[in-house]
Amino acid sequence: MTDGAAADAARPSATDLSRGTNQTGVRLYNERLVLSLIRKHGSLPKAEIARQTGLSPQTITVIMRQLERDGLVVKRDRRRGKVGQPSVPFALNPDGAYSVGLKIGRRSCDLVLLDLVGTVRDFIHGPFDYPTPAAIAAFVDRGIRQLVARLGDGDAGRIAGLGIAAPFELRSWLQQVGAPRDVLDHWRTFDIAREIGRICPWPVTLCNDATAACGAELVLGNPGQYLDFLYVFVGSFAGGGIVLNGSLYPGRDGNAGAIGSMPITTAGNDGMPMMQQLIRHASIYVLQNRLAEAGRDPSVLWLSPGDWGDLGEILNNWIDEAGDSLALAAVTATSVLDFEAIVIDGAFPTAIRARIVERVAARVERFDRQGLSPAKIVEGSVGTTARAVGGACLPLLAHFTRDSNLLFKETT
Numbered sequence: 001m002t003d004g005a006a007a008d009a010a011r012p013s014a015t016d017l018s019r020g021t022n023q024t025g026v027r028l029y030n031e032r033l034v035l036s037l038i039r040k041h042g043s044l045p046k047a048e049i050a051r052q053t054g055l056s057p058q059t060i061t062v063i064m065r066q067l068e069r070d071g072l073v074v075k076r077d078r079r080r081g082k083v084g085q086p087s088v089p090f091a092l093n094p095d096g097a098y099s100v101g102l103k104i105g106r107r108s109c110d111l112v113l114l115d116l117v118g119t120v121r122d123f124i125h126g127p128f129d130y131p132t133p134a135a136i137a138a139f140v141d142r143g144i145r146q147l148v149a150r151l152g153d154g155d156a157g158r159i160a161g162l163g164i165a166a167p168f169e170l171r172s173w174l175q176q177v178g179a180p181r182d183v184l185d186h187w188r189t190f191d192i193a194r195e196i197g198r199i200c201p202w203p204v205t206l207c208n209d210a211t212a213a214c215g216a217e218l219v220l221g222n223p224g225q226y227l228d229f230l231y232v233f234v235g236s237f238a239g240g241g242i243v244l245n246g247s248l249y250p251g252r253d254g255n256a257g258a259i260g261s262m263p264i265t266t267a268g269n270d271g272m273p274m275m276q277q278l279i280r281h282a283s284i285y286v287l288q289n290r291l292a293e294a295g296r297d298p299s300v301l302w303l304s305p306g307d308w309g310d311l312g313e314i315l316n317n318w319i320d321e322a323g324d325s326l327a328l329a330a331v332t333a334t335s336v337l338d339f340e341a342i343v344i345d346g347a348f349p350t351a352i353r354a355r356i357v358e359r360v361a362a363r364v365e366r367f368d369r370q371g372l373s374p375a376k377i378v379e380g381s382v383g384t385t386a387r388a389v390g391g392a393c394l395p396l397l398a399h400f401t402r403d404s405n406l407l408f409k410e411t412t
Contacts, residue, residue: 027063030055034063035072036401038092039117039219043076045087064090071158072096072116072400092117097400098159100147101392102140102196103209103385104131104166105347106236106285107302111143112385113151114392116400118220120385122147127302132183133190141199161203161395165212165387166192167237168254205394208254209233212390213382214241215248217343219393221381226340230333230375232259232326233386234346234356236302238282244337264328281325284347287311287318305347305384319352323359330360330377331367338373345380353379 033053038044044052050060067073073096076089094115103110109131113122124143128135148156193206207215214231222229232240240259242249249256260279267273280286284301291298291314300308308315330342344357361377382389 030059031063031067032401034060034067035092038073038090039401043089043091045079045089047087049090070096094119095155096158097396098151098155099392099395100144100159100162100200100202101212101388101390101394102162102164102166103212103388103391104136104164104192105209105302105387106130106167109136109139110385110388111140111147112388112392113147114389114396116396118389118393118396120389122150123385123388127299130183133186133195136192137195137199140196144200159202160399161205162196162200163212163391163394164192164196164204164206165209165391166206167210167239168208203395203398205398207250207391207394208239208241209235209387209390210239210260211241211248211250211254211257212394213239213345213386214243214257214390215393215397216382216386216390217345217380218243218246218248219397220389222343223381224341224376224378226343226376228337228339229341229343230259230330230337230339231257231343231380232329232345233380234282234284234322234344234348235387236283236285236288236347237279238326242337259329259333262329262332264325264332266325278325278329282322282329286321287315290314290318302347306349308349308352315352319355319359323356324363326356327360327363327367330364330375331369331372334369334372334375339375341376341378343378343380345382345386347384350379350383353383 030053034049037049037052046057046060046064049064050057053060055063064073068075068090071093073090074093076091079087079089094117096116098116098121099114101110101112101114107130108125108127110126111124112120115121124146126139126143193204197204210233213233217231226243227246229243230240231243232238238260239257241257242251251257260277260283262278263275264278264281265273266276266281288298288301291301291311294314296311296314326344333339333342342360344353344360346353346356357377357379364377380386
């Protein structure tokens with residue numbers, strides 16, 4: 001299959017943006033509206049879809065028939081109510097479409113295959129000391145072949161695209177993990193989206209990694225159904241995202257929620273207060289460096305993100321420091337926007353996440369918050385794969401939702 005043919009095959013008809021007329025555009029919008037409602041509620045009968053959209057029952061019947069023909073929705077068992085005829089709910093068909101997410105990190109790369117309902121169908125992890133453009137390209141080329149082979153030719157034609165979640169200005173951050181000068185220089189001219197687009201046969205979308213993780217929490221997590229929240233992802237470097245009125249808010253340059261750059265006050269070596277960025281206290285690279293200084297092997301942090309084992313007092317002290325810094329950042333953020341919640345996730349075991357959230361919540365209570373609306377301090381629900389899963393969400397959001405606010409950069 002040629003690159004162009006594969007890209008065309010990756011677009012089910014409900015995602016075809018070139019149907020032409022204004023009337024077709026309205027139909028496309030309505031299809032996406034229906035798919036978004038079904039995603040939100042899990043399943044809905046046609047009568048309820050008509051009620052919530054304001055569209056006529058006849059229009060909904062036509063739309064559901066098309067979506068069912070495209071393989072994007074499936075009928076569930078009839079539901080019997082107290083009065084009237086039994087209703088037939090429609091749900092998203094998990095096999096109706098797929099997307100691929102690529103996370104480029106400072107210590108590893110991940111490729112995930114996501115189905116239409118957001119279930120991870122496949123996952124490939126590639127650790128390294130630091131990323132190089134050549135290593136990333138080779139990993140993606142090899143990984144895509146593996147994902148497609150496992151999925152099968154028939155279903156591979158329903159892959160809607162590849163979303164990349166990567167730190168903006170990656171070259172600058174790599175200095176913190178000791179990448180050589182020639183690697184830094186290579187990243188200076190390496191266009192991630194363009195080069196990955198040459199490898200894979202699908203449309204490619206790029207966004208900030210922490211923003212992508214926030215998108216994953218919004219679409220696939222957020223059990224508290226918060227409409228306004230600050231999201232924090234603690235990876236090699238702390239970052240985050242902002243959700244306002246139920247939509248991701250990327251900001252003017254895609255940097256909204258760049259909480260790692262937030263200045264906080266800390267004690268210097270002389271005991272006097274000094275200003276530093278949050279990343280220097282609430283990032284995993286800080287823990288990594290302290291383990292190395294103590295003669296401990298820090299590779300467990302990225303080789304086994306789900307189980308760090310016993311790291312002793314070094315870990316305990318880092319949790320306290322990270323929690324205290326995040327608490328200050330949380331209170332500062334709520335003084336600007338009255339968030340309902342501060343959602344904290346990261347590339348660490350769930351038990352570590354729970355301890356950090358507990359520490360942040362306890363420290364927030366000690367601040368003078370007069371005049372501030374209370375915000376709940378809660379755990380994220382996606383976990384270590386949030387950035388890659390968020391990347392994979394981008395093509396699904398681009399093709400199957402009506403909310404353009406969830407898109408971050410032009411599709412190549």
